[in-house]
Amino acid sequence: MNPARRKAYLEAMQIDTWDRRVSSPSPLAQTSEWDELERLVAGCRRCALCETRRQTVFGVGDRRARWFVVGEAPGAEEDRQGEPFVGRAGQLLNAMLRAIGLSREEVFIANVLKCRPPNNRDPLAHEAAACLPYLERQIALVAPRLLLVVGRIAAQNLLATDEPLARLRGRVHRRGDAGPPIVVTYHPAYLLRTPSDKRKAWEDLKFAREVAARG
Numbered sequence: 001m002n003p004a005r006r007k008a009y010l011e012a013m014q015i016d017t018w019d020r021r022v023s024s025p026s027p028l029a030q031t032s033e034w035d036e037l038e039r040l041v042a043g044c045r046r047c048a049l050c051e052t053r054r055q056t057v058f059g060v061g062d063r064r065a066r067w068f069v070v071g072e073a074p075g076a077e078e079d080r081q082g083e084p085f086v087g088r089a090g091q092l093l094n095a096m097l098r099a100i101g102l103s104r105e106e107v108f109i110a111n112v113l114k115c116r117p118p119n120n121r122d123p124l125a126h127e128a129a130a131c132l133p134y135l136e137r138q139i140a141l142v143a144p145r146l147l148l149v150v151g152r153i154a155a156q157n158l159l160a161t162d163e164p165l166a167r168l169r170g171r172v173h174r175r176g177d178a179g180p181p182i183v184v185t186y187h188p189a190y191l192l193r194t195p196s197d198k199r200k201a202w203e204d205l206k207f208a209r210e211v212a213a214r215g
């Protein structure tokens, strides 16, 4: 049966029909991509962290956010609650966002690793490599104006560099030609230990705001 006739029959029978996507993804298609991605992450067994996690920590926030915050990996509290940045570092991150006029709900927050490394050790290179495609897909789906990367570990993994944080701050980075601009700042857990660097973090946030506004 030709497709137009088939569609007419189905509609007459009040059966939902849909057309093949030709241009930009509809909100419905995006929803199913998110659902599929969440399902993949929840069942992921690409590295040994799946043996020790309580649950995966997918990410949270506005799926159409202008700002996408990237952290390192879930800690104990995040592993328990299934949400990134819910411990003390999370409270400081919320305050940092508020300082530049953003609420936690307005941004999207995710980590390089979706599973907690035992005893909060640094992610291993093969763990980050296995997990990064999930973050890359999240970034592509949100299509933010800016990526704010917090901490050396997240920045080095995302930017595939071993440059120290001091050299990564204060510049705009890119991954490939098409991605959003990337700005790096201190991890809030580090700032809790070293409050004297909060002033520099504030400079980074103002710089990030400026970069986002350019886009």
Ligand code: URA
Pocket (backbone or CB within 6 Å): 071, 072, 073, 074, 075, 078, 083, 084, 085, 086, 089, 090, 111, 189
């Ligand atoms: N630190 C991170 O990098 N991510 C979290 O989700 C929590 C703490």
